[in-house]
Amino acid sequence: MKILILVHALTGGGAERVAASWANGLSKRGHSVYVMTNMTKPQTYETSSAVKLVHIDACKIEKGSLFELIKAKLLNPFKTFVQIRSFINCENPDVIINVLYYETYAVLMGCFFAKNKVKLIQTDHNAYERPKGNGFSCIQWRNKFIDNRFFDKVTVLAHADKEILNKKGIRHVDVLHNPLFLTPVSEVPEKEKIVLAAGRINQWHVKGFDVLLKAWKTVSIHCPEWKLRIVGDGDAATINMLKKLAGNAVGSIEFVPYTPNIRDEYHKASIFVLSSRYEGWGLVMIEAMSQGCAVVACDYKGRQAEAIKDHVNGLICMPDNAEELASKIKELVNNTLLRQRLQNEGIKSVFQYSEENVAINIERLINSI
Numbered sequence: 001m002k003i004l005i006l007v008h009a010l011t012g013g014g015a016e017r018v019a020a021s022w023a024n025g026l027s028k029r030g031h032s033v034y035v036m037t038n039m040t041k042p043q044t045y046e047t048s049s050a051v052k053l054v055h056i057d058a059c060k061i062e063k064g065s066l067f068e069l070i071k072a073k074l075l076n077p078f079k080t081f082v083q084i085r086s087f088i089n090c091e092n093p094d095v096i097i098n099v100l101y102y103e104t105y106a107v108l109m110g111c112f113f114a115k116n117k118v119k120l121i122q123t124d125h126n127a128y129e130r131p132k133g134n135g136f137s138c139i140q141w142r143n144k145f146i147d148n149r150f151f152d153k154v155t156v157l158a159h160a161d162k163e164i165l166n167k168k169g170i171r172h173v174d175v176l177h178n179p180l181f182l183t184p185v186s187e188v189p190e191k192e193k194i195v196l197a198a199g200r201i202n203q204w205h206v207k208g209f210d211v212l213l214k215a216w217k218t219v220s221i222h223c224p225e226w227k228l229r230i231v232g233d234g235d236a237a238t239i240n241m242l243k244k245l246a247g248n249a250v251g252s253i254e255f256v257p258y259t260p261n262i263r264d265e266y267h268k269a270s271i272f273v274l275s276s277r278y279e280g281w282g283l284v285m286i287e288a289m290s291q292g293c294a295v296v297a298c299d300y301k302g303r304q305a306e307a308i309k310d311h312v313n314g315l316i317c318m319p320d321n322a323e324e325l326a327s328k329i330k331e332l333v334n335n336t337l338l339r340q341r342l343q344n345e346g347i348k349s350v351f352q353y354s355e356e357n358v359a360i361n362i363e364r365l366i367n368s369i
Helices: 014-028 066-091 104-113 138-145 159-167 201-207 209-222 236-252 262-268 283-290 322-334 336-349 355-367
Strands: 002-006 032-037 052-055 095-099 119-123 153-156 173-175 192-198 227-231 253-256 269-274 294-298 315-317
Touching: 002 014, 002 066, 014 032, 014 095, 014 283, 014 355, 032 066, 066 104, 095 104, 104 119, 119 355, 153 159, 159 173, 192 209, 192 262, 201 209, 201 236, 209 227, 209 236, 209 322, 227 262, 236 253, 262 269, 262 283, 269 283, 269 322, 269 336, 283 294, 283 336, 294 322, 294 336, 315 322, 322 336
Parallel strands: 002 032, 002 095, 032 052, 095 119, 119 153, 153 173, 192 227, 192 269, 227 253, 269 294, 294 315
Antiparallel strands: none
16 A cells, blocks of 8 residues: 655654654555655654655744744645645555644645545544643644544544544544554663653643652652653753752752653663653553563553553552552552562563554554545
């Protein structure tokens, strides 16, 4: 099959990394794969030489320039429309996979006005419900509950979200878990006394980093030899605010800038914590498990529990509960046998998310339409 994956960039975020993994997995299975982006930043997620990259000549938005912002808002959808229609007419792909509603209407119109017909799949990577006080923006609500009606297939990360869409009358929905770009280790590497968390620090409220730091105040008292490392980009003001929440425990906490070599962080850490208040699924926890970390995951209404079975391949706790999170972390820190067992079971449980297995699932999804 000839497959076009449409994504904003191949750098920086989880969905972008997933797009690169999809391209690699499908290419290895003999498909002709194109990735179309308007990327202005250097590519950090590698794609194989067989994957063809196509660039949309989008207007760059100069920081602080209102004129450039308006220009980009007006011209970029049109440029995307022209590029999509041209690509379909010239290359005649079997299917287009759109990642995170990239220029949704431009893509839909490009497909509609092309002389060749192509199936269109929309992929979402976020939960379809939020805690009180964290509702969707108007655009997010429109994307999820209006725009999804116009695609041939919609994919979500968890069965809970499929049920929500089904109840809204959107039934062309499949669950597609994200692929693991890392090769699982054959045995648990030598670990240090490190508890690791990862995510965009400026999104601290979503990621629950404030909850994690409050929990760490308790953990550090009982486990002073352990360190907490939080990896992700964030501005100085946000990091300083979070450090204040840690109180006297701040000396045992390290904030580390985003790194494309996250594998090294997973290798060193004994424990990984997913502290999010709400999360569609949690690719980082799967990555951490693949590298021998024992995982504590805050489960948002069953989504993380699709991958983590409590006390089987990880520990589960409620979101936004610093006391319970501290208790779970201390349980792993103090119980070496439990920690080692979960590290080993975690490695075994992630093979189903390999690039090849997820590519096979995408093939089945395409064939269904």
